[in-house]
Amino acid sequence: MKILVCISKVPDTTAKISFTDNNTKFNEDKVQFIINPYDEWYALVRALELKEGAGGTVTIVNAGPADNEQIIRKGLALGADDAIRIDMQANDAFQVAAEIAAVAKEGSYDLILCGKETIDYNGGVFGGLLAEMLSMPYVSLASKLDLQENSLLLEREIEGEKEVIEVAMPCVVSAQKGMAEARIPNMRGILASKSKPVAVITPSGTTARVPVASFSLPPEKGACKMVDADQAEELIRLLHEEAKVI
Amino acid sequence: MSVLVLAECANGKLKKNAFEAAAFASGLAAQTGADLVAVVLGSASADDLASLGKAGVARVLHASDSRLDRMTSTSYTKALQSAADAAGASIIVLSHSSVGKTIAPRIAVRRNMTLVPGVSALPENGTFRKSMFSGKAWGDLKPEGDQLVITVNPNTTSFTLGDGVATVESLAVELSDSDFDYKVKEVVNESAGMTPLPEAELVVSAGRGMKGPENWGIIEELAGELGATTACSRPVADIGWRPHHEHVGQTGIAIKPNLYIAIGISGAIQHLAGVNQSKCIVVINKDPEAPFFKAADYGIVGDAFEVVPKLTEAVRKLKNS
Numbered sequence: 276m277k278i279l280v281c282i283s284k285v286p287d288t289t290a291k292i293s294f295t296d297n298n299t300k301f302n303e304d305k306v307q308f309i310i311n312p313y314d315e316w317y318a319l320v321r322a323l324e325l326k327e328g329a330g331g332t333v334t335i336v337n338a339g340p341a342d343n344e345q346i347i348r349k350g351l352a353l354g355a356d357d358a359i360r361i362d363m364q365a366n367d368a369f370q371v372a373a374e375i376a377a378v379a380k381e382g383s384y385d386l387i388l389c390g391k392e393t394i395d396y397n398g399g400v401f402g403g404l405l406a407e408m409l410s411m412p413y414v415s416l417a418s419k420l421d422l423q424e425n426s427l428l429l430e431r432e433i434e435g436e437k438e439v440i441e442v443a444m445p446c447v448v449s450a451q452k453g454m455a456e457a458r459i460p461n462m463r464g465i466l467a468s469k470s471k472p473v474a475v476i477t478p479s480g481t482t483a484r485v486p487v488a489s490f491s492l493p494p495e496k497g498a499c500k501m502v503d504a505d506q507a508e509e510l511i512r513l514l515h516e517e518a519k520v521i
Numbered sequence: 522m523s524v525l526v527l528a529e530c531a532n533g534k535l536k537k538n539a540f541e542a543a544a545f546a547s548g549l550a551a552q553t554g555a556d557l558v559a560v561v562l563g564s565a566s567a568d569d570l571a572s573l574g575k576a577g578v579a580r581v582l583h584a585s586d587s588r589l590d591r592m593t594s595t596s597y598t599k600a601l602q603s604a605a606d607a608a609g610a611s612i613i614v615l616s617h618s619s620v621g622k623t624i625a626p627r628i629a630v631r632r633n634m635t636l637v638p639g640v641s642a643l644p645e646n647g648t649f650r651k652s653m654f655s656g657k658a659w660g661d662l663k664p665e666g667d668q669l670v671i672t673v674n675p676n677t678t679s680f681t682l683g684d685g686v687a688t689v690e691s692l693a694v695e696l697s698d699s700d701f702d703y704k705v706k707e708v709v710n711e712s713a714g715m716t717p718l719p720e721a722e723l724v725v726s727a728g729r730g731m732k733g734p735e736n737w738g739i740i741e742e743l744a745g746e747l748g749a750t751t752a753c754s755r756p757v758a759d760i761g762w763r764p765h766h767e768h769v770g771q772t773g774i775a776i777k778p779n780l781y782i783a784i785g786i787s788g789a790i791q792h793l794a795g796v797n798q799s800k801c802i803v804v805i806n807k808d809p810e811a812p813f814f815k816a817a818d819y820g821i822v823g824d825a826f827e828v829v830p831k832l833t834e835a836v837r838k839l840k841n842s
């Protein structure tokens with residue numbers, strides 16, 4: 276079984292969000308970068324578990340500049356066999372999907388996993404773009420993934436419901452919470468990762484279609500109105516009469 | 522030229538996000554002088570279909586094949602493709618829901634249209650505002666071209682409904698087994714009679730401050746009295762006190778209810794990332810230094826076990842008054 280896991284690089288969850296260049300660029304100063312949690316904790320870890328159970332290979336792919344090597348090595352330290360970096364500045368999901376679709380066609384993978392969304396762009400559409408470009412089935416928002424003889428048994432967690440789904444491979448699946456538990460790389464993994472192959476490939480040059488023209492920060496919250504614990508009922512009155520939310 | 526909107530149904534009924542997406546599409550059609558057409562997939566009643574007129578829809582295309590009652594990515598894309606052809610759509614609008622996130626990218630690629638995901642408002646001078654960095658910033662998107670597929674973030678655009686009535690036409694979609702990319706073998710309802718979290722207007726959420734799962738009774742009572750949906754912080758779901766689908770935050774579900782009541786939750790940045798777009802935030806915590814108060818509109822410093830039953834009682838009184 277050949278698995279491809281798409282990983283993106285995002286600012287650490289506690290990073291301070293600010294912008295430079297007249298609010299057109301994310302300010303990377305003092306920001307730590309991580310693998311997007313959905314890609315790492317759920318997609319990648321589940322892929323590694325499948326490999327440990329049934330054999331096969333796990334390849335990670337990232338579309339990004341040379342700096343992204345750091346998060347790619349982390350993925351290799353967790354246990355991926357090899358990696359592909361498409362050497363480019365990723366500007367939207369369409370552009371990334373077009374480049375990764377080319378890589379995916381080349382590698383004939385049985386399963387392509389991605390995260391349900393990135394925690395910086397919050398797009399949530401990459402998996403669908405990729406599946407359509409590859410004419411493959413697409414199961415989004417999967418919270419559980421098990422291997423059957425020739426197919427996958429998945430759970431999909433959606434608004435108030437859980438669907439149990441059977442899908443044939445090859446297919447594209449986007450992962451969310453529930454699919455696996457986060458892992459920490461061990462010393463052996465970290466040492467081994469240094470010698471694992473990272474293929475750097477040149478992109479085809481597809482351009483982004485929805486670039487971000489500028490960023491802005493939401494207005495600061497006003498002060499919190501405190502209600503005395505002994506007069507908790509007062510809160511309900513305020514919510515009803517002042518905030519008008521109940 | 523027309524704007525086509527996918528109006529979602531669940532169990533034969535139009536969903537709230539159907540009206541929200543339709544009202545958004547109606548605003549967009551007004552901006553560009555285009556016609557507005559809605560498409561409904563699967564079983565739906567005639568009255569329901571006509572009621573899309575309230576959101577400004579003149580014409581509804583209905584593909585009534587009951588195999589479309591539940592989404593699969595390829596069958597819905599095929600049906601939407603037929604509707605887009607029938608309507609001569611240059612813009613397609615969907616909700617940024619589990620359905621929209623799945624179908625929008627497929628149809629965008631299939632029709633070579635530009636995909637604009639998760640927008641929060643009608644465009645101004647061709648730019649669309651989208652929440653990014655888990656609610657910590659806005660991005661203004663400038664899409665290329667004028668053939669667009671747009672998904673609208675649920676619960677973000679305000680809309681009013683009129684009293685129009687739409688005309689309904691049936692839409693023929695030829696579906697064979699190969700048009701379904703997967704099989705849905707079973708559906709488990711997890712909402713326990715509550716509005717699902719992503720759609721809930723009122724949410725009561727609790728964290729590790731509740732000490733144990735046996736103490737959730739007072740949380741459920743308050744939620745029940747308010748007609749709210751329950752949620753929780755991540756550690757609470759991780760240790761199994763509450764089901765995973767209740768976990769809100771950066772790595773759980775992101776929500777934007779009108780009211781979010783956080784009880785015994787410290788307000789870690791990753792938790793806030795999933796709830797900071799709520800219109801009104803109430804925090805109940807025994808620690809006056811809890812970071813959540815900085816993000817709150819109303820707060821009570823106190824013991825949840827004392828405060829929450831009082832709130833429930835006050836809601837009960839309010840309802841009876």
Ligand SMILES: Cc1cc2nc3c(=O)[nH]c(=O)nc-3n(C[C@H](O)[C@H](O)[C@H](O)COP(=O)(O)OP(=O)(O)OC[C@H]3O[C@@H](n4cnc5c(N)ncnc54)[C@H](O)[C@@H]3O)c2cc1C
Binds near residue numbers: 728784789811823
């Ligand atoms: C990468 C990453 C992603 C994460 N994603 C998420 C996420 O999506 N969602 C999420 O929630 N967390 C997430 N976390 C975890 C987050 O950092 C916090 O650890 C978590 O939110 C804390 O949960 P809590 O507030 O319930 O518990 P605690 O931090 O333990 O807070 C409990 C609170 O209850 C109060 N309390 C105690 N007793 C009472 C009482 N009797 N009455 C009233 N108040 C009381 C305490 O004062 C305290 O403030 C993530 C962490 C990381 C590193």
Ligand SMILES: Nc1ncnc2c1ncn2[C@@H]1O[C@H](COP(=O)(O)O)[C@@H](O)[C@H]1O
Binds near residue numbers: 281339388
């Ligand atoms: N630059 C990238 N390289 C590889 N995979 C990516 C990249 N950007 C996004 N992805 C994948 O697409 C998923 C969803 O991204 P998005 O639709 O942009 O929110 C992520 O969770 C990743 O799995």
